[in-house]
Amino acid sequence: MSTQPAQPSAKIAASKIWEENAVPRHRIQWCPGCGDFGVLNALKMALTKLELLPHEVFLIGGIGCSGQIRNYLNGNGFHGTHGGPMAYAVGVKMANPNQRVVALAGDGDTFAIGVENFVHACRRDPQVTLIVMDNGVYGLTTGQRSPTAGLGQDITEWSEEFPPPFSSLRLALASGATFVAQSFSGDPRHAADVYVAAMEHPGFAFVNDFSPCVTYNKFNTYEWFKSHVEHVPDSHDPADPRAAWELLADFDRRERLPLGVIYRGPRKRKTFKPVPIHTEELAKIDLEPMLKSFR
Amino acid sequence: MAKGSAVSSRQLKILVGGVQLRDGVGTVVDLVGRILTRAGLHVLANERNYASTIYGAHQFDPLVVAAEPPVSHGDNVSDILVALEYDANPDVPGQPNRDTIIRHGQYLADGGVLLYDSSTGTVPTDDFEARGVKVFPLPARQIALRELKREIVKNMVVSGALFRLLEFDMDQAYLTAYLEERFLRKGRELVDLNLTAARRGREAVEGVLKERGWEGAGIRLEPNPPKETMLWMTGTDALGMGAIQAGCRFYAGYPITPASPLLEFMDRYLQQYGGRSLQGQNERESIRAAIGASMAGARVMVASSGPGISLKVEEFGLAGTAEIPIVVVDSMRAGPSTGMPTKTEQADLRMILGAGHGDFPRIVLAPSTLEECYTMALEAFHLADKYQCPVFFLTDLTLAEVRKTVPERFFTDRTVTVQREGILSEEELRRDGFKRYKITDSGISPRSLPGTPGGIFKVSGTEHDEFGFVTTEPPRRKAMMEKRMRKLETYLREDAQGPQVYGEPAGVPLLLGWGSTKPVLLSARTALAAEGIEAAVVHITHLWPFPVDLIKPALERASALIVCEQNFTGQLADLIQEQCLLPTRRVLKYNGRVFYVSDIIHGVREILLKGAAAVRIGEPEQVEAVEAHEGD
Numbered sequence: 001m002s003t004q005p006a007q008p009s010a011k012i013a014a015s016k017i018w019e020e021n022a023v024p025r026h027r028i029q030w031c032p033g034c035g036d037f038g039v040l041n042a043l044k045m046a047l048t049k050l051e052l053l054p055h056e057v058f059l060i061g062g063i064g065c066s067g068q069i070r071n072y073l074n075g076n077g078f079h080g081t082h083g084g085p086m087a088y089a090v091g092v093k094m095a096n097p098n099q100r101v102v103a104l105a106g107d108g109d110t111f112a113i114g115v116e117n118f119v120h121a122c123r124r125d126p127q128v129t130l131i132v133m134d135n136g137v138y139g140l141t142t143g144q145r146s147p148t149a150g151l152g153q154d155i156t157e158w159s160e161e162f163p164p165p166f167s168s169l170r171l172a173l174a175s176g177a178t179f180v181a182q183s184f185s186g187d188p189r190h191a192a193d194v195y196v197a198a199m200e201h202p203g204f205a206f207v208n209d210f211s212p213c214v215t216y217n218k219f220n221t222y223e224w225f226k227s228h229v230e231h232v233p234d235s236h237d238p239a240d241p242r243a244a245w246e247l248l249a250d251f252d253r254r255e256r257l258p259l260g261v262i263y264r265g266p267r268k269r270k271t272f273k274p275v276p277i278h279t280e281e282l283a284k285i286d287l288e289p290m291l292k293s294f295r
Numbered sequence: 296m297a298k299g300s301a302v303s304s305r306q307l308k309i310l311v312g313g314v315q316l317r318d319g320v321g322t323v324v325d326l327v328g329r330i331l332t333r334a335g336l337h338v339l340a341n342e343r344n345y346a347s348t349i350y351g352a353h354q355f356d357p358l359v360v361a362a363e364p365p366v367s368h369g370d371n372v373s374d375i376l377v378a379l380e381y382d383a384n385p386d387v388p389g390q391p392n393r394d395t396i397i398r399h400g401q402y403l404a405d406g407g408v409l410l411y412d413s414s415t416g417t418v419p420t421d422d423f424e425a426r427g428v429k430v431f432p433l434p435a436r437q438i439a440l441r442e443l444k445r446e447i448v449k450n451m452v453v454s455g456a457l458f459r460l461l462e463f464d465m466d467q468a469y470l471t472a473y474l475e476e477r478f479l480r481k482g483r484e485l486v487d488l489n490l491t492a493a494r495r496g497r498e499a500v501e502g503v504l505k506e507r508g509w510e511g512a513g514i515r516l517e518p519n520p521p522k523e524t525m526l527w528m529t530g531t532d533a534l535g536m537g538a539i540q541a542g543c544r545f546y547a548g549y550p551i552t553p554a555s556p557l558l559e560f561m562d563r564y565l566q567q568y569g570g571r572s573l574q575g576q577n578e579r580e581s582i583r584a585a586i587g588a589s590m591a592g593a594r595v596m597v598a599s600s601g602p603g604i605s606l607k608v609e610e611f612g613l614a615g616t617a618e619i620p621i622v623v624v625d626s627m628r629a630g631p632s633t634g635m636p637t638k639t640e641q642a643d644l645r646m647i648l649g650a651g652h653g654d655f656p657r658i659v660l661a662p663s664t665l666e667e668c669y670t671m672a673l674e675a676f677h678l679a680d681k682y683q684c685p686v687f688f689l690t691d692l693t694l695a696e697v698r699k700t701v702p703e704r705f706f707t708d709r710t711v712t713v714q715r716e717g718i719l720s721e722e723e724l725r726r727d728g729f730k731r732y733k734i735t736d737s738g739i740s741p742r743s744l745p746g747t748p749g750g751i752f753k754v755s756g757t758e759h760d761e762f763g764f765v766t767t768e769p770p771r772r773k774a775m776m777e778k779r780m781r782k783l784e785t786y787l788r789e790d791a792q793g794p795q796v797y798g799e800p801a802g803v804p805l806l807l808g809w810g811s812t813k814p815v816l817l818s819a820r821t822a823l824a825a826e827g828i829e830a831a832v833v834h835i836t837h838l839w840p841f842p843v844d845l846i847k848p849a850l851e852r853a854s855a856l857i858v859c860e861q862n863f864t865g866q867l868a869d870l871i872q873e874q875c876l877l878p879t880r881r882v883l884k885y886n887g888r889v890f891y892v893s894d895i896i897h898g899v900r901e902i903l904l905k906g907a908a909a910v911r912i913g914e915p916e917q918v919e920a921v922e923a924h925e926g927d
Binding site: 021023056058060068070071074075076077078079081084087088089090091092095096098099116117120272273275276278281282284285287289290291294295 | 333524526527528532535536539540542544545547564567568569570571573575576577579584585588589590591592593594609613617703706707710712714715744745747748749750751752753754755757763764765
């Protein structure tokens with residue numbers, strides 16, 4: 001059996017159910033051609049394939065164009081402060097492990113202002129899927145550089161103002177992430193399969209999705225990505241962490257960007273029940289365990 | 296209780312001092328406090344003074360002991376000084392490591408008692424003897440190290456000596472019971488070793504008594520076996536227990552003095568009640584995780600101190616705007632910036648009232664005693680649930696660290712049945728439809744918990760319409776802002792509490808305060824009455840939204856408003872002037888020490904007799920002592 005999503009993917013019809021309780025399609029405020037449309041479509045396909053119902057899904061959006069996706073899709077949606085999605089997600093999952101949490105954020109939100117939360121989410125390993133819509137720019141604030149800016153550009157001299165892009169996949173691996181994958185919104189059917197694998201992972205699943213900004217990133221365009229992406233070969237064993245590092249090195253040498261599951265190594269975790277929430281669950285507690293240490 | 300005593304007959308203050316982490320100040324104080332509590336005495340340790348560096352600085356911890364619950368820690372005067380240092384300070388040959396004697400000797404009452412470790416030699420004490428102080432050199436470390444071969448039992452030698460001075464537990468019955476409880480499972484030998492150590496301490500004191508021809512130290516603590524179970528606990532314990540009683544099942548913190556003990560408390564107990572306690576990787580992860588858990592339905596709390604609160608500020612506005620319940624504890628310490636991490640202050644009030652950009656509803660409570668840390672925690676969680684906004688709980692280092700004898704009944708009589716509020720069931724959602732931010736008269740919009748069919752929500756800190764979708768339409772913005780802020784009116788109508796008033800305010804000067812200073816203000820009121828100055832105390836616990844209608848009437852009738860607080864500017868005084876349009880006078884202290892009763896009396900005299908507008912309290916310079924260089 002292949003360890004990678006089937007290629008080419010069988011077409012998944014996205015259920016219309018994901019369009020209710022959401023901003024109507026004609027009011028979606030992404031630029032025509034925005035990569036985030038591909039992510040939205042892929043997400044609908046993945047949620048349909050997983051046979052989830054909207055009320056079972058908790059979408060946490062980041063700040064930026066990408067975070068708007070929470071309102072373009074049915075399901076519970078939350079939008080907090082810049083850089084925070086993974087920290088909110090940790091809290092939601094700790095309080096109620098039954099929640100199906102998907103964090104949807106941009107590269108600036110996740111890798112710049114939110115990098116501390118990203119790193120420690122990899123360590124904490126909550127069963128949360130993080131899809132980063134990576135376009136190399138801060139689109140919503142009109143195109144400033146993000147930590148992944150400069151991808152593939154032939155620049156010989158760097159500066160404090162313009163450092164080279166960093167590798168979120170390697171940061172995830174180094175931080176102990178148990179699921180690391182990459183997708184491309186220009187190939188939403190493959191992306192949907194990656195999302196499904198991510199959402200089925202029993203821990204933190206990080207998907208870096210190349211989602212081109214058609215307005216502010218004139219270098220990393222659809223065409224550029226199409227000529228640089230390449231599916232992870234079937235021979236790759238994502239359960240082997242060393243293979244994951246080698247795969248990244250190999251793709252780098254060949255100036256290619258891998259699409260697919262790069263690493264998947266579920267970690268044995270303690271299981272918890274949802275914390276007591278309702279009136280009846282909180283009734284009649286015994287203070288004795290605390291009182292006895294004060295006597 | 297103190298028969299034939301040359302010192303205080305009402306209550307006794309014992310100051311234990313020594314080198315932090317090395318000399319066992321905490322161990323001695325905890326043992327003495329716990330055993331005296333079991334013997335039916337009331338102990339209050341409200342002035343814990345420690346350093347932010349772990350090892351080596353001077354630490355002291357005064358304990359008040361009385362037959363009845365002491366009103367406050369009183370004044371900076373001790374009846375017994377226990378100095379645990381034992382060596383010379385190699386860095387400063389001129390200054391033997393006698394910080395306790397040097398720093399606190401001048402505040403030892405005439406006719407008091409000095410017990411010090413003489414392991415490395417005696418110190419000159421003629422000045423003390425001239426004041427009638429009975430001096431007891433005790434080679435505690437030497438006894439432990441040379442005779443008992445276990446340095447660790449030094450604390451027990453000291454405790455035994457102290458109990459002998461107090462003529463307490465002469466048959467070592469209380470001590471034996473305590474040691475058996477703690478150590479018997481590790482072997483009889485350990486219990487016996489400790490008992491021997493205590494006995495050796497007693498014998499050393501008896502040797503001095505015999506040599507000097509003294510009958511005793513002049514003090515006797517009579518046990519008064521309590522009719523009910525008494526507890527020895529901290530303000531943090533009371534707050535933690537109150538939170539768990541109130542249904543808090545998710546806690547997140549980040550290590551910071553003096554809020555760390557609450558994190559440890561929650562780490563220790565919350566899982567036993569089915570909850571989770573998270574040490575965030577930073578202050579922001581803590582509050583964000585708590586916000587996530589709150590959306591998932593848990594009652595949540597975060598705690599920090601000044602610097603950590605500053606880092607959390609952005610999330611306050613989110614919780615206020617997205618309408619997510621959260622209890623935020625600010626255990627204040629001396630600021631600004633890193634300030635004095637292990638010293639007490641009340642200088643975060645203005646920050647808490649205003650922290651965050653834009654206008655959003657918040658509620659600010661400030662307990663004034665250990666007991667209120669428990670009862671007001673119950674209130675805080677109820678208010679957060681009801682109003683879906685941040686509820687701030689302002690404590691300080693003094694309240695976090697206070698240790699005190701409290702009847703167990705106080706807590707067991709105040710168990711509550713938590714009632715969750717404002718959470719819609721599936722039936723209600725299906726019957727009535729659901730708008731997460733429904734415009735209501737009260738400003739409160741019932742919510743759904745994620746996973747409830749029919750209760751799909753969109754929640755956001757960005758301005759939104761009734762469904763939670765982003766909007767910047769002027770009428771919708773106006774309506775939503777007004778809906779949120781209406782919650783404050785509802786609170787003032789339904790839940791605000793007036794100040795605690797002691798005495799009749801009409802025509803007399805008022806001592807006004809908030810937070811941990813109430814006990815001292817009450818003692819000062821009694822002391823002022825004894826010198827013919829009648830005053831009343833008005834203590835404000837419900838600070839925001841400021842209940843003008845409940846506070847101003849009491850203030851208007853007074854002859855002067857003397858606001859006593861531990862900060863530089865007079866933050867409550869400013870708030871009173873702004874809200875009540877009444878002039879205030881101020882007694883301010885911000886040197887890291889608690890208010891003493893004499894500080895308040897001094898301030899009141901300066902204001903009433905000399906017309907001072909503000910009195911800034913200081914301690915005399917400690918010129919002899921070498922300054923400790925602490926960290927942060």
